[in-house]
Amino acid sequence: MADNDRPDVSTDRRKYMAALGAGIAAGVAGCSGGDGGDGGSTSSGDGGSDGSDGSGGDGGSTSSDGGSGSQWDTQLEVLHGWAGGDGEAAVNALIDAFKSEYPDMPTKFQAVGASANVNLNATILRRMVNGNPMSSFANWPGNNLERYRGNLMDLEADVWEAEGYKDVMQDRAVELCTFNDQIPAVPLGSHRMNNLFYNIAAFEEAGVDPESLNDMPSLMDALDAIKSETDIAPMGQAMVAPWTVLQLWAQVLQSQAGVDAYMNYIEGNGDRQAIVDSLELVKEIQQNYITNDASTSSFTDMGGKMIAGEVACMHQGNWLAGQFRTDDSFNFEEHWDWIPFPGTEGTYGYHIDAIVAPANNPSPEETIAWEKFVGTTDAQVAFNNLKGSVPLRTDVDSSQLGDFIALTYEDLTSSDRYPPTIAHGLAVTPEEMGNCKTAMSENMMGPYDVEAAADALLSAVSN
Template sequence: MTDDSDRLSRRRFVEATGAATLIGLAGCSGDGGGDGGDGGDGGSENTDGSDGSDGGDSSGDPLEVLHGWTGGDGAAAAEALVEAFEEEYPDMEHEFNPIGGGGNQNLDAVVANRLQNNNPPSSFANWPGKNLQRYEGVLGEADSVWEEEGFEDVMVQEAVDLHQYNGAFRAVPLGSHRLNCLFYNTSVVEEAGVDPDSLTSVSALIDALETVATETDAVPMTHGMSGTWTTTQLWASTMLGKEGYDPYMNFIEGSPDEAAVQSAFESVAEILENYINDDASSIGLTESNQNIIEGNAAFIHQGNWAAGAFRNAEDFEYDEDWGFKTYPGSEGMYMLHFDSFLYPSNNPTPEKTDTFMAFAGSEAAQVAFNQYKGSIPTRTDVDMSAFGPYLQETQEDFANAEERPPNLQHGLGVDSETMSTLNDVISSEFSGPYNVEAATSGFIDAVSN
């Protein structure tokens, strides 16, 4: 009897354990990523606890800044920024933590988790503008920094506007990239007999691409679309260049003109269908850029971070080997991008963060960082002599631009959810085959509220 019931019960336990293990296994797999929600919640539970400790520690904690500049020129720029900071504030303990990978995805995920867990860093790099909406409720005020440093007087007006959200400054700009850029390999366009400076409309660009295709063996326009963002930003520049400032602004402000959106898509489809590299869908920006450097392609549309790679390439000089043209049709405009430092509320080191924010907006920081990053200062009073000729020209364009429309793909123009929807549309309708109608209605639905 005893033996029997013993065996019975042991079997029951084994059953239970086995079932638990297997369901657990399935649970892990099915649930792995779902922990996002869980983790998030766990965090909010801890809110109160960390609140308490935060206040106490604030004086002793080192300044902690998260950013995503890990590769190539980004890493060099971040290093220069840290050096400049150490020079200015030799006694301040600091941790600059680079979190690279997946564009800014990994950085964003780490920041989101830490903010959700109420364990914010002192500051983190991100985009201002509409992008600030996703940090609703977790951003503090940087008003005092802006006031004390007089940033409102020295930054361009767009920077002043785009760094405010819900009536307060939430961030400080560090530098600005330009989005409506067309870069070219000088020898390839010469071989094709194309004069890039004469391309002042999208149709002229398409004619030039046709000329390159017939006259040379090179790819007319290199495009890396393993991610969707390159196509989204190409569309944005085409929209701006072909349709003009007002239709572009109407689009990002939520009252799009369907004919304009469709016409921009038609031009992009014409380019992508006929004039890009065969392997476009499996390469990214780096490889695509390499096509310009190696002379395999004539043109590339990118933000001017692409120029950072040109500068790092050997024997590849501005004006001699590569050139820049404002994206056709968008002359006189500077499609804005900002790299900024955001100010989390419940800040672990409020005073040090203020100091750092003041530094980030200073001439010393902006010069140190931007000359390596391939971007330009957002201040208008900076001595540009440390920068190369290309960036000096960009800075002049920036200062003299008639319009500085916010970008679509890099946070300024639309909130992150809309941006994500736009990229879903590109992914499903416009990554080849190119469905102009479906993409148009998808874009219109995404921005119209």
């Protein structure tokens, strides 16, 4: 009986289900087809099986957007990691300037946020291995580009020579943007690494004269004075991740044993004794002079503590100034000030943010126009003034820059030495950097083992 009235219903339902099934099949085929079609690679299954990959579809839509009749018929897609705070403001300024210069170009600027670019780098890697590259992306140049070896677009003729950027950019920026005999990147800005930021009131309370801090012993004395004279934690050190330990050690090594000792180390010829001595000092600082909650604190937490007057000084790249700048009650030269990390005067710890272009570029013409724009004075001033970094062009009028940035810009153009940063991709390859961080994570963040850390650091860069 039930069978009698079923056929009608089930026919409809069957048709519906068949249609639904066909729809899903078509959708799946469309997705993986788009992926495979882009790169002609065998890895189209990658995109299909990767649940988190929303961007596969995005890539597919890029080519359908043109047709506006202008000379730009492909969408420019740029991935960057500046998803919040001063970084977001800076990149928005850059994007606005670009859009007013190229109003007809279809663009898609995507912020892939998270600290230390982890999500950004993972997204770039995944899309490139899936044969679905974007027009360009923000990344560190130098040895960091090792992870994209053989898959980068050469901009030397079309951007660098066409615009004469080799003459106006800093030589060492050109050098660091050169990789594998190509120039696949245009530098955007530079942060200075070797800084010691201090809270003026805290230093005054402890009777520390910042001008007198010119080597490691004087810094240690100052930390000791702050500890005994005040209730303020002498130094802020974020230890939720090992990169802060790695960069502090790099500064201590440069201060104690000289820039050459550091350069020898990153080239694989480190002096073990010098490394052990510098690690001993890092250990002494971290065991005696930093806040107790370091292991659960990020550098922005520590920056907050410095603003609140709970921490007297801290070492960090000058992106920290970006955090201070957003607090209206904490002003440069009134509440906080800055000295080069003691013992590194005349040195500019070198860091670069750059815009890198991958090979098999989906929009070569648009990418070239965009990369040319990144190198212009307007772009560099617009971005860096808000980011707290400094332009890498040598011909920028420093009156266009904010006060703190102008100071740093003068140092950028007039320092004696420019050691590349180890914790931010320039000095060593990604894998070596990972091993250096592991060395710090396992031996220098409690419990301490200086000898083991030295051996691990040396073997990390020995390849």
